Amino acid sequence: MTSYTVIIVVITSLISFIAFNNIKLMDTLIFWPPAVSMRHQYWRFITCGLIHADFMHLLFNMFTLYFFGKGLENLYMGELGLKQYYFLILYFLALIFSNIPTYLKRKDDYNYRSLGASGAVSAIVFAVILIRPWDKLYVYGIPMPSLLYAILFLAFSIYMSKRGGDNVNHDAHIWGAVFGIIFTVAVDHESLRNFINALGHPDF
Secondary structure (H helix, E strand, C coil), rough: CCHHHHHHHHHHHHHHHHHHHCHHHHCCCCCCCCCCHHHHCCHHHHHHHHHHHHHHHHHHHHHHHHHHHHHHHHHHCCCCCCCCHHHHHHHHHHHHHHHHHHHHHHHCCCCHHHCCCCCHHHHHHHHHHCCCCCCEEEEEEEEEHHHHHHHHHHHHHHHHHHCCCCCHHHHHHHHHHHHHHHHHHHCCCCHHHHHHHHHHCCCC
């Protein structure tokens, strides 16, 4: 069975590596809100997820996507009984959705640029967390239930979004996570009920 996660990781890595040394390509693909509002270059909502600022940025996103993406694909085709292509729908809609708040806030800001797949990756991560809230994660070597990680991640992202000044699009992280939850509830109507039931039965 073909893994959409692997395909996305490979394509994103190749394009990112090329763009590291190709300023013109980087400028064409990057999320630049005025190019959308003034020039109607709507493709930037998606193509910004194909490029990254540097190797570490790319490595972190693709490493996270690989493990959570493979897990979500298996859940779709296993216990949820969903078609595998739902994964692609989630990923690319999350890229768009996670950048809309930034677009509305920055559409007239000619100095603003944003890039990376973080919004879509957040959607994948939070979809898995909604389905498996008590699975163990290791964050910097510290074990914790995925639900606790989700709470800490959102709290940190909201704080950093309000503080600003670090050149990271924390809004994309937040809204990507929100979209991952919304999408999962929409395609699997039992997921929210199962999540609520799981809260009363910690398994860590």
